Amino acid sequence: MQNLKPISIGPVEIPVPVILAPMTGVTDMPFRTIVRRFGCGLNVTEMIASQAMIRETRQSLQKAAWHPMEEPVSVQLAGCTPYEMGEAAKLNEDRGAAIIDINMGCPVKKVVNGDAGSALMRDLPLAASLIKATVEAVSVPVTVKMRMGWCHDALNAPELAHIAEDLGAKLITVHGRTRNQMYKGSADWAFIRKVKDAVSVPVIANGDICSIEDAVQALELSGADGVMIGRGAYGKPWLISQVMAHLTGATPIADPSVEEQYHIIIGHYQAMLDHYGEMTGVNMARKHLGWYTKGLVGSAEFRNAVNQIADPRTVLDMLERFYTPWLSRAAA
Numbered sequence: 001m002q003n004l005k006p007i008s009i010g011p012v013e014i015p016v017p018v019i020l021a022p023m024t025g026v027t028d029m030p031f032r033t034i035v036r037r038f039g040c041g042l043n044v045t046e047m048i049a050s051q052a053m054i055r056e057t058r059q060s061l062q063k064a065a066w067h068p069m070e071e072p073v074s075v076q077l078a079g080c081t082p083y084e085m086g087e088a089a090k091l092n093e094d095r096g097a098a099i100i101d102i103n104m105g106c107p108v109k110k111v112v113n114g115d116a117g118s119a120l121m122r123d124l125p126l127a128a129s130l131i132k133a134t135v136e137a138v139s140v141p142v143t144v145k146m147r148m149g150w151c152h153d154a155l156n157a158p159e160l161a162h163i164a165e166d167l168g169a170k171l172i173t174v175h176g177r178t179r180n181q182m183y184k185g186s187a188d189w190a191f192i193r194k195v196k197d198a199v200s201v202p203v204i205a206n207g208d209i210c211s212i213e214d215a216v217q218a219l220e221l222s223g224a225d226g227v228m229i230g231r232g233a234y235g236k237p238w239l240i241s242q243v244m245a246h247l248t249g250a251t252p253i254a255d256p257s258v259e260e261q262y263h264i265i266i267g268h269y270q271a272m273l274d275h276y277g278e279m280t281g282v283n284m285a286r287k288h289l290g291w292y293t294k295g296l297v298g299s300a301e302f303r304n305a306v307n308q309i310a311d312p313r314t315v316l317d318m319l320e321r322f323y324t325p326w327l328s329r330a331a332a
Helices: 029-038 050-055 058-064 082-094 117-122 124-137 157-166 192-198 212-222 239-247 258-276 278-293 299-306 312-331
Strands: 007-009 012-014 018-020 042-044 073-078 099-104 142-149 171-178 203-206 226-229
Touching: 018 239, 029 042, 029 239, 029 258, 050 058, 050 073, 050 082, 073 082, 082 099, 082 124, 099 117, 099 124, 117 124, 117 142, 124 142, 124 157, 142 157, 157 171, 157 192, 171 192, 192 203, 192 212, 203 212, 212 226, 212 239, 226 239, 258 278, 258 312, 278 299, 278 312, 299 312
Parallel strands: 018 042, 018 226, 042 073, 073 099, 099 142, 142 171, 171 203, 203 226
Antiparallel strands: 007 012
16 A cells, blocks of 8 residues: 655645545544644535525534644635635634535435535535535635435536536545435445546545445545545544544554543543533533443443433543542542
């Protein structure tokens, strides 16, 4: 296997193209900064609705916030009208975004019913108008994330990617599923090679990349220029750095010890409380606590108990008690 090479997204160089995927409700600023601290080729924000961005709603501004340590940052936008996409892209360029990413892959019904996300793969003229408007609105590079197609009878990602490149898009990311698959079945990394063959800009493979071995196989089957890791990073913000090390021939990176993981969780939990406020922060953090503790002795009982608790101090006490056996061993 050859070492992964740097890629250029317009003027933005990504030395090691192992990218954190945008995931709604997961890849907020607290999580992304932890991933960046371990090491990451590029961070992409959660998907932001272009209409909400123009109105500068509290939630959209929260999603669009990033820490300077994350830079350069790609901001992902979703929308269904050229005007709104262009205006939202301009706002984020003004806020310092290095890249604007257009979501044409989200399969969620609420997004699709609004003619956004993967619904655009059923309407290539509309998709093209959104890409054109976004590219013309900003001076920073524009990228596009898509699926293989709406369904297996319409695998038009190569066609859409070619259109996007002609309109000025600088990178294409492909999730190896159709919209109708949602997140079921397995990602088809081999199909992504058809997109790679259709364009000259860098192509990133996405979907089901949950380990170093997955990343290696995804690259071999797809011929892609890099990988994007999403659900594989749940509870493992260090995974991307491990994949980067392997794909560049660097010294392998071990998982943090359980004691180190405990301190990562505590820092992450506090950052979420600071970012969202206590009430929302406690609710938003529950899934992360579940992912971090998965596989440890007593984790199911711990998750069931902690998910009922609304007071953050009680949650922190419960975390300390849960991890005490490992902390005691480390102290000994």
